[in-house]
Amino acid sequence: MTPPDAPDARWSDLGRPPLNPPALRRALLRPGGLWTSLDVVSATGSTNSDLAARAADLPEGAVLVAEEQTQGRGRLDRRWSAPARSGLFFSVLLKPTEVPAERWGWLPLLTGVAVATALSRSAGVDTALKWPNDLLVTIDGEERKAGGILAERAADGVVVGIGINVSLAEKELPVPGAGSLLLAGAVSTDRDPLLRAVLRSLGQWYTDWRTAGGDPAGSRLQEAYAAGCSTLGRTVRAELPGGRSLTGEAVAVDGDGRLVLATAEGMQEPVGAGDVVHLRPGPGTEVTPGTGE
Template sequence: MTSPDAPHNRWSDLGRPPLNVTALRRGLLRPGALWTSLEVVESTGSTNSDLAGRAGALAEGAVLVAEEQTAGRGRLERTWTAPPRSGLFLSVYLEPSGVPMERWGWLPLLAGVAAATGLAKSAGVDMALKWPNDLLVTVAGAAGGPGEERKAGGILAERAGDGVVVGIGVNATLRADELPTPAAGSLGLAGAVSTDRETLLRAVLRSLEHWYGQWRAADGDAAGCGLQAAYAAGCATLDRSVRAELPGGKALIGEAVAIDGDGRLVLSTADGLQQPVSAGDIVHLRGAEGGLT
């Protein structure tokens, strides 16, 4: 029998056990490692907001993980909701001193590469990136139909004090009836061989430590450290017709042909011009005038 307070009990859903913070710290907080502290809270509004509010008192490498986010945020002020302990909800604080500030715009793309790489290895699913910072998986269609590309995670980077807070959200075990929108997906729905959150979290943070170290060592040169090529190789937006919904209500349609040295998406438009897009919402199209994918 379930007790009346079971929904508030951290062990009420045995299929989604709480994170073992002691084991996580033992595996990640090593001498000389990037990660300097790791805190797991049962519930919070937004891990990004929490870390940003403490930026002046944080050492680089602080990690905050929430078992549940009640006011999670994505790009363009979108909300991010998911049941407790159904995914990864975390933020990290980075201070890339020594890297020219004009190159800091690569941090959300770097986090995307790191998360996709870590999740692909630990969950055993193919991950793709939608520019600039969505994590995509392929979910099998009904009755064995063709797979459907869906968003299973996202990245949000925000300036805070002398550094940057990078938030990562990933749907791990969400079932079809729990998805916030039909366009959402999860690692479980994509056929993951493992959705153990401690394994996933360690893999993501180790991958992020690797890519961040490479990028800093190259003074933020994304081409020199291989980040630009890695992002392009994993980017599902390239070589597709897309619509860029730009700030101010404007839109641009073209073929996504490259990620340039500043991390911008380059579109080849019908008039033969190549237009770099630095900010906006990207919609994948079946054709230049076609429907959504």
């Protein structure tokens, strides 16, 4: 893990200034608030791995941000790469010990709602959610993946990693079908206020969910997720563990955060894990937005 940017490297890309850790701490670290520490490093392999390694010794609310991730990853061990200071790459440590463990599976979905809400307000970009953990934006009428979320158990809590492509130009996108806030017409790509907005939104949604004992209905999380989920109402194919696949219309997200598919045979099957591909109307045409999940 590399220390914060050295003075001679801080402004190597004038269009992508570094984050301002002291200002971020002043804005986000409040007595009695969720966020208890905020560290920014210039580069690291994975903020999730780094934070998970220290989770047992840290209080809830630790935030680790990297200006660049060299081994960023998502679901199914897919890789996430982007130029330095072109996005927001960070992880947070949550310890909802008073919430039943079976409800912790809502944390990545909660994070998606919080991020989408914050980006709509602070960047002026409508962000949709692809179940379970992708952040989609619309560019020239096409859905593209601009971010992802990865939640992992660590010590007595959960480390939630978030990656958001902010200022990437078309030529910098890691794979076809990826996107960024810039390409989606963001009114601002200043990462400091974007990060503040995301963390404040996450803190509010998390606090409400925890106060409700993790009840997704009582905290209105289930309702909010369904409202912002672009997967619902579409025909999808779920690639399930063990090599099985299931195709059907995504009709609901149930109380356990699972995607419910209505199949052609008239059955409703919940999907709790797997890779979901959006299918366009018509046979065999797929929407596969984005970088690694």
